[in-house]
Amino acid sequence: xxxxxxxxxxxxxxxxxxxxxxxFADTGLPGPLGRMGNATAWAADPTAMADITxxxxxxxVFDLERVAMKNLPIAHAAYLNTGVEGDATVEANRSGFxxxxxxxxxxxxxxxxxxxxxxxxxxxxxxxxxxxxxxxDAFHPRxxxxxxxxxxxxxxxxxxxxxxxxxxxxxxxxxETPPWFQLYPTRDWAITRALMRRAEAAGCPVVVVTVDxxxxxxxETLARQQRLDTRNxxxxxxxxxxxxxxxxxxxxxxxxxxxxxxxxxxxxWDFVKRLRDVTAMKVVLKGxxxxxxxxxxxxxxxxxxxxxxxxxxxxxxxxxxxxxxxxVTEAVGxxxxxxxxxxxxxxxxxxxxxALGADAVGIxxxxxxxxxxxxxxxxxxxxxxxxxxxxxxxxxxxAASIADMRRGYVAxx
Numbered sequence: 001x002x003x004x005x006x007x008x009x010x011x012x013x014x015x016x017x018x019x020x021x022x023x024f025a026d027t028g029l030p031g032p033l034g035r036m037g038n039a040t041a042w043a044a045d046p047t048a049m050a051d052i053t054x055x056x057x058x059x060x061v062f063d064l065e066r067v068a069m070k071n072l073p074i075a076h077a078a079y080l081n082t083g084v085e086g087d088a089t090v091e092a093n094r095s096g097f098x099x100x101x102x103x104x105x106x107x108x109x110x111x112x113x114x115x116x117x118x119x120x121x122x123x124x125x126x127x128x129x130x131x132x133x134x135x136x137d138a139f140h141p142r143x144x145x146x147x148x149x150x151x152x153x154x155x156x157x158x159x160x161x162x163x164x165x166x167x168x169x170x171x172x173x174x175x176e177t178p179p180w181f182q183l184y185p186t187r188d189w190a191i192t193r194a195l196m197r198r199a200e201a202a203g204c205p206v207v208v209v210t211v212d213x214x215x216x217x218x219x220e221t222l223a224r225q226q227r228l229d230t231r232n233x234x235x236x237x238x239x240x241x242x243x244x245x246x247x248x249x250x251x252x253x254x255x256x257x258x259x260x261x262x263x264x265x266x267x268x269w270d271f272v273k274r275l276r277d278v279t280a281m282k283v284v285l286k287g288x289x290x291x292x293x294x295x296x297x298x299x300x301x302x303x304x305x306x307x308x309x310x311x312x313x314x315x316x317x318x319x320x321x322x323x324x325x326x327x328v329t330e331a332v333g334x335x336x337x338x339x340x341x342x343x344x345x346x347x348x349x350x351x352x353x354x355a356l357g358a359d360a361v362g363i364x365x366x367x368x369x370x371x372x373x374x375x376x377x378x379x380x381x382x383x384x385x386x387x388x389x390x391x392x393x394x395x396x397x398x399a400a401s402i403a404d405m406r407r408g409y410v411a412x413x
Contacts, residue, residue, distance in 0.1 A: 067369075099413050
């Protein structure tokens, strides 16, 4: 068990012991430590709170996670939560942040905080974007459009997924500006090219090519919990040749009968060159986690990198992306923008990534929790929480801008 989890467990056991003491029985105090309070329940989980009934009541993204898990069918929750094998990389993405400490700088004027970041030709007011998440209708009807409206309201970047339910044209209309387009390459080049042409026609300025998810095998949490879902999945999921793609808007009008899955294991650097040669969109590779691959990406003319392990959903490497980030930023040397995702839940997590050289941070599960909990309002609340937490961290650590963060604000433990 990781050291931080052992510490939490020991703390909770101590609080349970204290709560059971007769010293608390007659305190007369209201609330969790009083005779009328539930001290044992509080001690078992000091973060516990009453169920929230609106997005505004959420204090952090985990509050929205609790609501989402109550709202969702078990199979849909499992699809969102699953990693591969023992989900150890999902956990590693969280524990990786404990390997880095923030070095607070004092006597710094932080009355004005600048969180803006520039990615290619656009300056964004906040360095936080929504990652592409497939099949958002599983979490809320018209999920892609609601996320588009939320990111438009907060003027933040959205990356639209290949496997979205809502048409990209509707998302562009809801955002009032084109999102970036995430590409799952297929074995059929003609289909891959058609997907890119449609994204280009919709005005997408950047294609984010996923190279960190070549198989959906090994997702044991999903497989086990699907068995507990008593609904008839065939009511929503098409079967037969190409059936999976018939509910995915990007494949409308394409012959998908021969496709057996959107993922492909035949990718190579030659594919990257071929892609680079046929599109006017900026090309970002999603899934680069080593200096060697970062160096190769530069050699093949890639415009940007997204450090990612797909949230631990496609590999059991036990290596967090925050730990991979320093070697990638060193190899790139500022030549192209670097983004990162996987496991980010707090503003302090985001601070560490920016201080280590990332230009922006992507979130996946947290905004889907907000979506499943309260729709568009929930997504907006997640974006607001993380923005506020980042701002608070910047003020308390003495960093007025992202440029300031790069000046020795993080130490490796």
